[in-house]
Amino acid sequence: MRLSTKGRYAVTAMMDLAIHEPKGPVTLAEISRCQSISLSYLEQLFSKLRRENLVRGVRGPGGGYRLAKPADEISIAQIIAAVDEKVDSTCGGDAGCDEGNTCLTHELWCGLSKRIYEFLDGISLKDFLSRPAVQDVIQRQNSASNRPAFPLN
């Protein structure tokens, strides 16, 4: 488990999708504009998210991306794991330490790493949707058309 800006981008983008879910697909161009991330970088991230079956692309005009499953089946851990290259990390085994203490600390780290994963796996996108502030946004979007007639490009 690894935690960097890359993972943050992916998670916030997924939150965006989750929030807009009732409204329909969200385009990467919108996310790019809103979150100030380059479009092509988003494309790369979403290509990985798609490969892990977390999002589904809808092609053509009016298309975009939406969640591939219900928000309560998508955990933060899944999102981060999807975009991070798995650097299998520890316990190469070739260290050759005096007393085997080496692999003891490695083992301890693995244990910690596992706990972090489990922690993040216990938090789903739906947990965010339940926040009052988010609910407000969803309400607003359902009640009125928010697409401006002349979108700024």
Place this chain on the structure above:
Amino acid sequence: MRLSTKGRYAVTAMMDLAIHEPKGPVTLAEISRCQSISLSYLEQLFSKLRRENLVRGVRGPGGGYRLAKPADEISIAQIIAAVDEKVDSTCGGDAGCDEGNTCLTHELWCGLSKRIYEFLDGISLKDFLSRPAVQDVIQRQNSASNRPAFPLN
């Protein structure tokens, strides 16, 4: 909060210190050899750990590093925060999104980030010391002299 190999190095090195605490100071050279991390890189990391008052250097022959406080007062979060440069990360505020949804997702991320920190702050080095496998090592080191008469350099 950020989680990378850098933080892992710091945490495993600190585990090492905690395990050897009863025996006395641990030299960076030993950690370098055992964990296959370059000595100078360790020096950089430990310089940061010392600045945050997590370790204490003992100079002169027979010297090394030891924990600056009891193992139950040092959390994983503290260690990782010490070696990571704080990239204050989110909510630059200059994005200028249509409906303020931007800062909503940022806010959600900040909430998550805080929860991760709290989680890691709830895990102390002492938690590792309580593991049976670690206790064995400490026992072995207390009972017999482990320093070889002719250390390999």
Place this chain on the structure above:
DNA sequence: TATAAACCAAGTAAATTAGTCAAGTATTAT
């Protein structure tokens, strides 16, 4: 058919991580 979107791939720039080198300073054993 024109357009708006996802999709794809190769390459580049910037940032971070990791390691190296070198010249110190402090401490202790002898």
Place this chain on the structure above:
DNA sequence: ATAATACTTGACTAATTTACTTGGTTTATA
């Protein structure tokens, strides 16, 4: 005192990862 040990600091380099760029191709809608 002196030498050995070990920490301290800074500047520099290489490798890796992150982020972005460019230039396309498909696909679906209108």
